[in-house]
Amino acid sequence: MTQLSMPSSLTTPASGTDHRVLDLERKARLVSGGDTFRTSPEPALGLFPIVCSDGPVGVRGERWDEADTALLLPCATALAASWDEELVARMGGLLAAEARRKGVHVVLAPTLNLHRSPLGGRNFECFSEDPLLTARIGAAYIGGVQALGVAATAKHYVANDSETERLTVDARVDERTLREVYLAPFEAAVRAGVWAVMSAYNRVNGTSMVEHPLLAEPLKGEWGFDGLVVSDWGSVREADGPGAAACDLSMPGPNPAWGPALAAAVRAGRVPAAALDDKVERLLRLAGRVGAFDPPPAGRAPVPADPATRGALRAAAVAGTVLLHNPDRLLPLDEPALRRVAVLGPNAATARVQGGGSASVFPAAPVSPLNGLRAALDPSVEVTHAPGVRTELRPTPLAAADCVLPDGSGPGVLVRYLAADGSPLHTEARATGRVLEPSADVDLTAVRTIEVASRFTAPSAGRWRLGVVGLGALRLEADGAVLLDEYVAPLSDDPTYLHVAPSFRQVELELAAGQGVDLLARRTVEPEHGRVLVLAADRPAAELEREFAHAVELAAAADVAVVVVGTTDEHESEGFDRAGLRLPGRQDELVEAVAAVNPRTVVVVNTGSPVLLPWRERVGAVLTCWFPGQEGGGALAEVLLGRAEPGGRLPTTWPDAEADCPVYATAPSGGRLAYAEGPHLGHRGWLRAGRTPAYWFGHGLGWGEWCYLALGEPSAPAADGSRTVRVALRNDGPRRSRETVQLYLSRPDSELDRPVRWLAGFGAVEAGPGERVEVELRLPQRALQHWSVEDRAWRTEPGTFVLHVGPHSGELPLAAALPVGA
Template identity: 50%
Template structure:
């Protein structure tokens, strides 16, 4: 490969080289036909492969979020998920997926907490390595992100993380180090600065990434993260998106003036050509990926979702018997969150809600009790007809004055226009649909977008104004644009002609139009107190009550951090009232990150579902009925209340600095140091059987023990090993995770479990490099950081 790379490099002049180190489009790396290099589409990919374009006509498999995957503690399952991701990438025609997200859960307020794996660097590293190896086994590149310390979203473009070398090496860099060891072909650098230097120019790209670790792949910028011409040329290899703005001609001038050596450009091109060879873009023959039918893909997602659900408490009410009558309540029962917001969003082929999943296997009565959706929701497909085709959906037209440039039949009320060249040639964008009211009452009809927007109902203009965005993050402006609406009283079955016209915003050179556009509605709703009372009555007259609560896209998403840990609206009040009416109340928490649960000791069971992907309802039914075990263990600590959280701050100081003063003590390490008991500890999780751990022995850095399933049904257990060291000469955590193993054991049977403790678990970072403090360490083995019955000494 090296000889081929040098041969191709020699054929390129400086402009040709510079063309390759900037993107060709929003989600496309540049190619060069003269050397046989194809352009290389890439896709967002942490929880599904959306593809180069955001279009519901080309749907994707929606996988569980990062926290849900990490909650399985099962790298073998990640291998299955990786094969599915590779299949989806090849089906979408992309060469790389931009994932996994391997920043750490430093604070539970972090907006992308759901997208990241864990608060622990070892668990994150193990899951990241498995993801990278699994996807790349089929010739599709993974792209671990965001290097490094992009652990919160507030002011993410300008925040300067201040962290010492030991903190960076032992915590935040470690998952990236393991990703490189797993063979990562690409890594994305972050928006933020670290210790005063923005990451696209930071010396950490050279050392340790390209230096000690020997990373020979491509460093791609986060989108628009390149801030300068000469600075970023030091370490970043591809500036995205394209076409070039700060690079290209300005970089050519810098090379010609001697400010940037051409040898630095040559190194970037070598890396790009090596990457292209690995993914098959040099020979036009990408490697084959596994084939998945729709049913097979659904099976993987369904099993992964169930295996990541964490049963944190259960008084014996679960699993449910087949003849159980269920009051299914809560706002997320019928309108759940399948995924987190932001660039991790995909458009699935289908979804199953908790209502649909449970109704298929149990006797269910449903009402939400409370509603969270204060904003318009994208109009459901079954309520609208495209006037052009007469089929369910809407008509999207691009207009140049009175001339129709293009007409598209669309099947979603929420449209993301990314790089559509026909849109770029238009002066206006128009949505037309015929809406049918399926219930009588006051409907909200409206539009979500930016710019000049007009809404016509039955030919009458009812809204015409310029809509502006008050936030600072461009992702929020596109994904969650401001909304405007009007109220119309409709009878059941009444139809309304809807026309939304938006003045086309200026096109971005080379990228076209980037715009979010929503036709939204709100159906008539029962009065709030009446709806609340109806839920309590259903709970009182049912065998059990299942309350599905959760967060919203306005709370957990890319682009901003959370302000608190409370469930929005009257959800806490609903759970408390339902539990008072029916002591057999089960609460399912549909959030990607921790929330406060003031009622947790008053209900019969609490199940954390995370954002579980498209098969939520089916997986939830499997778990609640015992068809599948809730296989998850907590990858992050859940607090009782926000006041107890030892590391919380996500907002920078006035000088943009965000000090990581806690050093190596984040997550459960910080909780142990503060001697505060959380609601649920790191690693905690219950199944439907009972366990015994015995016979711990140690030889060198290898520990063995016996795990026995003492219950009456098969079960999964995650055996966890932690180290500690009393009277250490250096600052250490009270305990830290050193190894883990996931086992499935039949009832009454035993299994010998072997834990290999890596040398790094005993090392600490010094100015001279990695070191081991001589002497004795204590090994603690059990089922969570706070449930460790077995100990042994290791010298």
């Protein structure tokens, strides 16, 4: 993996930099952002711009285009599914190296919000439904990123747990629940030394988070956070409230609501001068920590493609893969006995490796499940494929396999950026019909028209759906004939709308198999509508029907059928919540049909969040690979063939029915979203309701069979109030295996409203067949405490707690009493 040196400013921070040389206007400008991802420079202080980039699974940098690739890690849920802090810290180090490679100082991650409802559209970007697991994994992530002098950003502070009306929703959460559940991961982040925190778009109990008192207390006061609070992009809309509050930096910039307006508010006495000075001091402290007083590097190294880096990403994907169901030990597959393997499903040949929104990047060479298996199996094994069904909601960009440049010189599309007089400003060939930004430096303010042209050859006959994605005046021509000429207005003012779910238009054109047609898409550019333009073509409906039957035929003739089902960035994304938990399209029907003709069916669930699995008891094995990052296909092959053990345990509960979910709805009522369940979310809510899910929080199978033997007496409290607990186990399985041992607490007869049980600790152990081992688990003092609203302090209720230990929250075979004094 790439090794990088520490920036010089880490050892010589700018703590002595005197911002008093700046006048009021320059101070206000400094905390008001410079452009989309940069802060303003300040030559008088020797300060260069601080460069930010979205995360958390890759460092996109300042460009959002397929021509600017990046390493892509498994999604946050997959990282949390590893329950492995050391591994997550290593992934943080990879991100930091990517940030340094791209000249980025601040990674806008990790996301520490919780999986409150399985419908949360951005759950894949969050770690877990549980505050303790989220806190520990998040702290490890932060440590890994910041070890290389790149700032991590704990976001979105706080109660930003759904996407419906996300810019304005008012989350109504009681104080105790806030402290014990939703603030807990952020407190852990501060204790881990995080350098930046991002305030959320939403309101909490009536007040916008960009000006909420929670930014001062407990964040900067009780917890002692000495870093920078940055607003979520575009959330600062006026100077007085956020200026007087503890928000330090408004992004993006320049922001007319701050800058001169903030200086005027200070001059008029509406914002204290000391508040502005504190913001400037915090920004300069961050600049010193990340090296923004050093000149930016010249040029950029290529995306790392070395075996060590790829191996680390593949190992992370394996560690997060959760084997849900394997009753007859179909997995691992008997590789020497394989002669024909059918790899089916809509996510098999296309690498669905991430969710949508600002967290997405463009990986250089993502490995699909189909390609991963083909590369891993002996060439003598026949690997067949059919998608079976289609799940895409938006038009599919032209692919190089089906189109060539207008002059026939090579595959792809030709893109032209034109000035107002029609003269070309820039021309380039692209691999696909999706165009977001030019790959070279272009004066974007001069661009008035974008054109995408290509000759498309229909792979099959039928009425092909030709589409254009974009805003403003759109035009589509085929062989010179106008098929579409329309003005498309935006449907949302959400900052991510243009990239996440922009509007599109489609028309149908009858084409014979092998028939070529010259396509030209054009749009006029309006600054507020971005520059996205996509030229697309989708298969006829009749061909999709044939694909379904073909997939079933392949399954019937195979030794094993691997069906890869799931969602895409169209179904799970920033900007909207999911409408339901069923797999999109006819995927459930496909699984049922395949299992009916081949009992040796393995279903791979490729999603970022739980989905319903109505067929789970009728297939040979089920595992989830989440959104596994760029090396997901190779990782899946290693697991299926038994070369690696699926190491994951569920970081969130998987339901059997939508109606059983303790928290389901994400839509506010009258602009308010009531967190009426209090602390009883996730597995806590399932226990309180007395319902049994499909798979409990913490569930996951491997190659071992673990017998929990004994739970030792807890130790006396250490200086920090924590205790240790020893657990003895034995692996009765046929292979070496790793187990994640989980510790829960309960408090019978409590006078407080407590969860039935709550996660208090976890640790891992590894053993060979028949081997007995012990693991030591740490029980932190906070696990025994509750937040007293009356005392505004953490308190311990005297009496007897019960320790519970086992493989997941629904199976805890060991228990012991723990008397606790006042």
